[in-house]
Each structure stands twice: as structure tokens, then as C-alpha cells.
Amino acid sequence: MNAPTPLPATAAPRRWKPAPLITGSAALHVGAAAAMLVQPATWPWATGSVIASHLVLTAAGLWPKSALLGPNWTRLPPSQHSDDRRIALTIDDGPDPEVTPRVLDLLDAHGARATFFCIGELAQRYPHIVEQMIARGHAVENHSQRHRHTFSLCAPGALRREIEAAQRTLTQISGTRPLFFRAPAGLRNPFLEPVLCDLGLHLASWTRRGFDTRERDAGKVAQRLLHGLAPRDILLVHDGHSARGPDGEPVVLSVLPALLRAAAHAQLQWTTLRAALGEITPEGRQENAQEKTQKRAEIPARKAVDAAPFDKI
Numbered sequence: 265m266n267a268p269t270p271l272p273a274t275a276a277p278r279r280w281k282p283a284p285l286i287t288g289s290a291a292l293h294v295g296a297a298a299a300m301l302v303q304p305a306t307w308p309w310a311t312g313s314v315i316a317s318h319l320v321l322t323a324a325g326l327w328p329k330s331a332l333l334g335p336n337w338t339r340l341p342p343s344q345h346s347d348d349r350r351i352a353l354t355i356d357d358g359p360d361p362e363v364t365p366r367v368l369d370l371l372d373a374h375g376a377r378a379t380f381f382c383i384g385e386l387a388q389r390y391p392h393i394v395e396q397m398i399a400r401g402h403a404v405e406n407h408s409q410r411h412r413h414t415f416s417l418c419a420p421g422a423l424r425r426e427i428e429a430a431q432r433t434l435t436q437i438s439g440t441r442p443l444f445f446r447a448p449a450g451l452r453n454p455f456l457e458p459v460l461c462d463l464g465l466h467l468a469s470w471t472r473r474g475f476d477t478r479e480r481d482a483g484k485v486a487q488r489l490l491h492g493l494a495p496r497d498i499l500l501v502h503d504g505h506s507a508r509g510p511d512g513e514p515v516v517l518s519v520l521p522a523l524l525r526a527a528a529h530a531q532l533q534w535t536t537l538r539a540a541l542g543e544i545t546p547e548g549r550q551e552n553a554q555e556k557t558q559k560r561a562e563i564p565a566r567k568a569v570d571a572a573p574f575d576k577i
């Protein structure tokens with residue numbers, strides 16, 4: 265394994281542009297305060313509308329695919345190619361010492377590239393697996409340092425500490441600065457987007473997921489991922505916290521071969537989120553160029569894609 269490359273330049277911050285729901289809620293707060301000052305008798309209406317706006321903001325944060333609190337990748341952005349067959353596989357909650365190496369072997373066997381949303385603390389525990397992800401041509405992105413389920417309840421300072429810690433950890437181990445963040449369980453609050461902008465990160469969720477941390481039936485997981493599968497979809501599976509099938513096997517390991525075969529049969533091409541970003545932003549293009557140079561030296565030739573169709577699982 266090559267030694268990690270020197271740390272890249274710091275993230276280019278993005279300018280935070282509040283989403284309409286945020287500016288609307290702020291205006292409503294100001295309006296409610298003004299109304300109560302001018303006409304104190306309006307307080308029940310003013311207070312009620314402020315509470316209602318908080319409920320809407322909370323609901324938007326509890327809906328992982330919502331873009332109401334700010335930009336959120338739920339599909340790959342369109343490319344300039346007329347026949348766009350790209351698709352992205354994202355793999356969360358690792359690295360896991362038992363599952364991830366087997367996932368990497370499966371991806372290699374099918375010539376597929378994936379985006380791993382890693383947990384910082386686990387990356388510190390198993391750095392050699394993260395190095396393998398990079399060496400085999402995959403992308404490593406930020407899934408928080410500790411994957412706390414209370415993440416979406418955190419104030420801006422705590423959100424920032426959690427995300428920055430993972431940025432440091434993953435950059436040091438992989439030699440590549442994460443460009444994407446996925447919130448634990450996809451849950452967030454209105455304070456997240458300004459923090460991500462400041463750290464130069466993009467929020468990513470998914471198009472479809474198989475609930476493979478809970479569902480023990482690999483066939484059902486595959487069905488959820490494959491039904492209606494289309495170019496530009498972002499799929500979510502887990503190498504960490506994977507449910508176990510009746511045979512004790514992690515469900516993701518039973519699902520991946522069928523998923524990879526189905527994608528090959530449909531002539532879909534696996535890409536990473538940062539490669540897709542590279543097609544639309546100068547920042548992503550720069551990162552991609554750096555990575556391609558690095559990977560050309562590291563990655564052996566890949567096997568041809570197995571074109572057997574998805575039939576049963």
C-alpha cells in the first residue's frame with residue numbers, strides 16, 4: 265500500500281444562500297414580533313404561526329430527501345452526454361473489518377466504483393480498509409465522526425465539530441479531502457447547510473435505498489433497489505450495521521452481486537459522486553484530475569463487467 269499522499273489544500277467554502285423556507289421562516293419571526301409589539305392582542309396568532317414554522321422546519325429535516333433546507337443530492341446532476349447511463353452506489357457506516365473487504369472484492373469483480381460514506385471513528389480503527397477503498401478506485405466521503413443518532417438535534421457548533429473531526433480523520437487516512445457529507449440516518453436541521461458551505465461540503469442523500477440494516481430478506485432489499493432503477497439514480501446500501509440473513513450472512517453481501525449484474529445488464533455505468541461533481545464544477549474537476557493521476561499509478565486493470573442479468577436472489 266502506498267503511503268497516504270500529502271493533505272490537499274483546504275476546502276473551498278461555498279457561499280451560503282438561505283433556502284426560501286429559511287428566509288420565509290425568518291421573515292415570519294420578525295413579522296410575528298412586530299405584530300405583537302403593535303397589537304399585543306394578536307399574540308395567539310403570532311405565536312401559533314411561529315410554532316407552525318418550526319414544525320415545518322423540523323419536518324423538512326426529518327425528510328432525508330428534502331431540499332427545503334438547502335441543496336441535497338438525491339440524484340446525480342445531469343451530464344452533457346445525450347446517452348447518460350451513469351449511476352452511483354453509496355455505501356454507508358463502514359469501514360467494517362468483516363464486511364467491507366468482501367464488498368471491495370465484489371466491486372472489483374464487477375468493475376464497479378462506489379462512494380463510501382465512512383464514520384470517522386471506524387476509519388481510525390481500521391485505516392488499512394480506507395486505504396484499500398482509495399487504492400481500488402473508490403471515493404471516501406464524510407458520514408460524521410461518531411454517527412450519533414442525536415446529530416440532527418445538535419447546535420451549529422456541535423455539528424461543525426462532528427463534521428470537521430471526520431474531515432480531518434478521513435483526509436489524513438485517505439489523502440483525499442471529502443467533498444460530500446451524508447447526515448447520520450439522513451436527518452438534519454436548518455443549521456447544517458451553513459456549516460457544510462463553510463467546510464466546502466455538499467449534502468448527499470439518495471434516490472433509493474433497500475433498508476438493508478433492518479431487512480433480513482435480501483430479495484426484498486434487492487427489489488427496493490432495482491424496481492424502477494434508472495440512470496442518475498443514487499443507491500444506498502450499508503457495509504456497517506448490515507442486517508443478517510437467515511443464514512447469518514450480512515444482507516449486503518447477498519444483494520450486491522444481483523445489483524451489480526442488473527446494472528451491467530441494463531448497461532448502466534457506476535460512477536462516484538465526486539466524479540459526477542467533476543462534470544459540473546471547477547472544484548470537482550480539479551479534485552478528479554488529482555485523483556485520476558494518483559489512481560492511474562495505483563489501480564490494476566479491471567475485469568470486464570459480468571453481463572449476466574438479474575434474475576433471482
Ligand SMILES: [Zn+2]
Nearest residue numbers: 356357448449
Ligand atoms: Zn449511517
